[in-house]
Amino acid sequence: MAGVRVLVSGMGGELGARVAGLLEDEPWVGSLEGIDVVPPRSRLRRAVFHRIVAGEHERTVETVTRFNPHVVVHIAVWEPYSRATPTHARQFTDDAATSILGAAAECRALEAIVVRSGIEVYGRARNSVTRPNEGVVPHPTSRYGRTLLDIEDTAHAIGRRIGVAVGCLRLATVLGPHVPSPLGRLLRMPAVPFSALADPPFAVVHQNDAASAFVTAAEARLDQPVNIVAPGAITAYQAIRRGRRLPVPVVGPEWMAARAMAYVAGAPVPHHVLEMLHRGRLADNALAREVLGFWPSTTTSDVIDQLYAWPGVIHTGIEAAA
Amino acid sequence: MATPSVADVIAFPARTAAPAARAMSSGVRAATAWTANDVDDWGRDNGFVDRIWSMSQLRWNTSVGGIDHVPRRAGALVVVNARRFALAPIFAALAIGAAVDRPVRFVGRPDIAPLGPVMQRLGGLLADADELEGVLRAGEIIVLGAEHEPSNQHSGTIDHRLVGAAIATRVRVLPAATVSVPLRRSARVEIGAPISLRRKRRGPLDELETADAAQRRIDAMLHELGGSLTGTPLDWLPIGGIGGL
Numbered sequence: 219m220a221g222v223r224v225l226v227s228g229m230g231g232e233l234g235a236r237v238a239g240l241l242e243d244e245p246w247v248g249s250l251e252g253i254d255v256v257p258p259r260s261r262l263r264r265a266v267f268h269r270i271v272a273g274e275h276e277r278t279v280e281t282v283t284r285f286n287p288h289v290v291v292h293i294a295v296w297e298p299y300s301r302a303t304p305t306h307a308r309q310f311t312d313d314a315a316t317s318i319l320g321a322a323a324e325c326r327a328l329e330a331i332v333v334r335s336g337i338e339v340y341g342r343a344r345n346s347v348t349r350p351n352e353g354v355v356p357h358p359t360s361r362y363g364r365t366l367l368d369i370e371d372t373a374h375a376i377g378r379r380i381g382v383a384v385g386c387l388r389l390a391t392v393l394g395p396h397v398p399s400p401l402g403r404l405l406r407m408p409a410v411p412f413s414a415l416a417d418p419p420f421a422v423v424h425q426n427d428a429a430s431a432f433v434t435a436a437e438a439r440l441d442q443p444v445n446i447v448a449p450g451a452i453t454a455y456q457a458i459r460r461g462r463r464l465p466v467p468v469v470g471p472e473w474m475a476a477r478a479m480a481y482v483a484g485a486p487v488p489h490h491v492l493e494m495l496h497r498g499r500l501a502d503n504a505l506a507r508e509v510l511g512f513w514p515s516t517t518t519s520d521v522i523d524q525l526y527a528w529p530g531v532i533h534t535g536i537e538a539a540a
Numbered sequence: 541m542a543t544p545s546v547a548d549v550i551a552f553p554a555r556t557a558a559p560a561a562r563a564m565s566s567g568v569r570a571a572t573a574w575t576a577n578d579v580d581d582w583g584r585d586n587g588f589v590d591r592i593w594s595m596s597q598l599r600w601n602t603s604v605g606g607i608d609h610v611p612r613r614a615g616a617l618v619v620v621n622a623r624r625f626a627l628a629p630i631f632a633a634l635a636i637g638a639a640v641d642r643p644v645r646f647v648g649r650p651d652i653a654p655l656g657p658v659m660q661r662l663g664g665l666l667a668d669a670d671e672l673e674g675v676l677r678a679g680e681i682i683v684l685g686a687e688h689e690p691s692n693q694h695s696g697t698i699d700h701r702l703v704g705a706a707i708a709t710r711v712r713v714l715p716a717a718t719v720s721v722p723l724r725r726s727a728r729v730e731i732g733a734p735i736s737l738r739r740k741r742r743g744p745l746d747e748l749e750t751a752d753a754a755q756r757r758i759d760a761m762l763h764e765l766g767g768s769l770t771g772t773p774l775d776w777l778p779i780g781g782i783g784g785l
Contacts (some may be wrong), residue, residue, distance in 0.1 A: 345651045347671045348660070349582055354670055416653040418660070419583040451579050496653075500581065502674050519578060 221248030223327065224436060225287035227318045228294035228334075229267060230254030232397045236429035237291060238265045246437060251285050253278065253318065254294065255310075259396070273313040275320075282321035289436045290322040293334045295369065298362050298488035300398040308365055315369045323376045330383040330439040332432060333373045337388050337445060338363035338490050342497035351502035352388075352443045360490035370443070385440025387431055390447040390501060391494070393521050394425025395528045401494070402525055403485035405457055411476040411495075412454035414467035418498025419451035424521045427514035434510045444510065447503040450518040454495050460519070461526035582675060584643055585661040592662060593634045600720065602631065604639040606731030609714055612640075615676040617706035618731065619754045620716045621695035621762060622685040628718045629685035632729050633663055636683065636716075645675060646683040647702060672705035683716075686755065692719050692765075695758040703754070704747035715754045717761035730765060732757055 224241055228234040229252025241247050242264045250265040252258065258267055268281050272294065282290075294314035296307035322328055340350040341359035358364045370386045377384035393402050401422070404410060423446055431446045458465040468476045477487045493499075506512045516524070577587030596602075610616060618636065622628040629646040637644035649664025650656045656664075665671050665682065675682055684703070687696030695717075706713050712734040720727035735753050740746070 345666060345668065347668055347674070348666060349674055350670070351674055413653070416657045418657055419579045421581075449581070451581055451583060453579060453583075456578065498583065500583070502678075504678065 220246050222246050222289060223249050223251075223285060223287045224289045224291060225282060225285055225318075225322070226250065226252040226265075226291045226293060227314060228252075228254055228292070229258050229265070230256035230269075231293065232259060232394060233334075233392060233425055233428060233432075234258070234293045235260045235262070236394075236425060237293060237432045238262055240429055240433045241265075241291075241436070244433060244437065249285075251281075251287070253281065272310045273317070275317045278317040279321040279324065282318065283324050286325045286327045287322065288327050288329045289332065289439070290318070290328065290330075291332045291432055291436050292318060292369070292373070293432070294318060295334045295336075295366070297398075297400065298490070299400040299486045304361060304488055308361065311365055311369065315372050319372055319376055323380050328380065328382050330385065330436065330441075331373050331377060332385045332387065332435045332440060333369055334432075335366045335370050335386045335388045335443065336363070337390050337447065337499060337501040339367045339370065339388060340501065342493050342499065348498070349500040349502050352445060352505050360493050362488065362490040383439045383441035385435045385438075386443040387428075387435055387440075388443055388445045388501065389428050389431075390421045390423040390445075390499070391491075392425055392428050393422050393525050395524075397425050400486060400488050401491050404480060404487055404491065405454075405461060405463070405522070405525060406530070407463065407480065407483060407485050409464040409466050410454070410458045410461075411466045411468040411473070411480070412458060413496050414469050416496055416498075417453045417455045418496070419453050420494050420499040421447045421451050421501065421518045422521050423448045423514055424516040424524070427516055431506065431510070431512055431514075434512045438510055440510065442509070444506050445501040445503050446506055446512075446514070447501045448514045448516055448518045448521055449503065451500055452518050452522055453498075457522045460522055579661070580643065581678070582645065582663075582665065582680075583657075583660040584645065584663040586643065588661045589634065589637070589643075589663060593638055596631065596634060599725065600631065600727045601725045602635040602727040602729060604635050604729045604731070606716070606733075607636075607639050609712075609731050609733055610636065610640050610681065611712060613679060615679045615709065615711040616681045616714055617672070617676065617703065617711060618644075618681065618683045618714045618716050619698055619703070619751075619758065620683055620685055620718045620729070621692065621758050622688050622718070623692050623720065624688040624690055626718075626720055628720075629683045630659075630662065630664075631720075631727065632685075632716065632718050633683040635727075635729050636681070636731070637663075640681070642681060644681045644683060646685070647672065648685060667699070667702060669701050669705045672702055673708055676705055676709040676711050686758070692762060695755050695762065698751040698755050700748045700751035703751040704744070707747045707750060713750055713754055715757040715761065717758050717765055719762065719765045728765065730761055732761055 235258040298304035339356040633646040645663040649659035715732040
């Protein structure tokens with residue numbers, strides 16, 4: 219298997235650029251192209267990038283069908299308040315999914331689609347399973363979760379219609395240097411609110427591990443949903459303590475004030491992050507090892523430690539800049 | 541006798557404030573140390589469990605028998621009888637965990653704050669077959685309580701849907717009798733041999749018959765242990781247990 223044509227949507231983001239960088243080093247990848255609204259944030263040697271705004275349907279279809287990829291890696295998902303407001307994030311995500319996955323369906327060479335999803339699809343309704351595996355029926359309880367499930371449904375419908383493999387990587391909250399994450403921003407504030415009555419555990423995944431999972435899934439032509447979650451768990455209070463921030467216990471209506479203050483401070487808290495702080499968010503990661511032979515190298519606690527170790531602003535001296 | 545100077549009078553509030561501040565900061569440090577533990581994949585807090593187990597030993601002196609039946613690495617479902625208000629599954633999980641030096645979880649935490657999250661830190665799981673299946677598949681030990689009974693004389697019925705999780709993951713189902721005496725400190729958890737049905741079933745009858753067999757085995761073990769005891773001379777009356785009717 220060599221000379222495979224791979225298309226990466228969302229190549230401009232941190233995760234997409236990282237996936238493209240890893241794909242460039244894969245011997246089985248023949249040619250690599252990418253689409254996004256913004257250019258990649260790292261230097262890519264082989265990849266061809268197309269700057270297309272989500273919603274430019276005709277241009278997307280033309281670009282994708284001309285490339286005629288074997289594998290489509292769809293990462294163009296906007297998390298609410300990561301780089302766009304929840305309304306815009308939903309619109310951009312829907313537009314990108316419709317255009318890119320729709321265009322991919324027109325490609326004769328297409329063999330597999332790998333879609334970015336999240337463990338938000340399981341939802342956190344009362345009495346829902348604490349650590350759901352892929353066999354649990356998704357029942358999203360947040361807007362972002364419903365958006366992700368819509369993408370999965372769209373991809374599966376296309377897969378059934380044209381007979382190609384569809385793999386969904388249900389990622390835990392992705393954290394990494396420069397990854398625009400509302401959870402990361404909130405945890406890095408000097409004073410961080412947490413649920414005084416619950417403080418439930420959650421899991422995250424490192425950006426590099428998530429990117430490796432995409433590459434492994436694309437190579438294996440994954441044909442089922444798989445949770446990608448770092449081993450271990452942590453609570454918000456424990457995370458705050460690790461970061462030596464000031465923990466602010468919050469109960470009930472005080473959350474409205476806490477959210478408003480966080481918004482003003484530049485760390486808006488979307489509904490799915492609020493849900494996570496109240497109800498936790500874990501997922502079983504055993505299937506990834508079984509199906510893909512993939513195991514995240516960084517634990518949840520280590521990702522949180524690294525989150526606090528990343529410099530907020532890198533000061534470059536005048537001499538170095540010159 | 542020395543006359544108090546003006547400086548002493550002025551310093552007085554500072555002298556009292558310093559110990560108070562020290563006490564407060566030591567309290568904060570203690571609270572910080574208490575909550576500084578890590579949680580595992582299901583939210584169980586080992587440090588918290590150790591402290592609760594130590595505290596529970598002030599009330600109960602629990603002995604555990606039949607440890608050899610508990611697998612060293614693999615998963616297992618331990619089914620125990622439960623006397624009303626005795627929190628038998630929780631104490632059995634703590635006692636077995638201390639005896640085998642492995643995390644042992646129990647079934648039956650509510651999903652409402654603040655009680656649910658506290659019990660989750662202790663190793664509590666929701667009474668849901670999917671939840672149990674995931675935990676057992678990961679090679680963990682779970683304690684499942686039968687329905688509550690007013691005394692230790694009999695075991696209540698066992699939820700066969702939850703036992704089905706053990707059947708699906710092919711782990712051992714171990715019956716265990718728990719006996720505690722309300723007016724004394726002694727408590728006992730006796731773990732029996734794994735349930736093995738004479739006739740293997742292919743369908744859902746397997747879990748139903750395994751649950752029934754576990755209940756019968758627990759009843760027999762309770763009978764051997766002396767049944768319901770009060771810790772008073774009433775126990776000598778021939779009304780139940782050893783030598784009783």
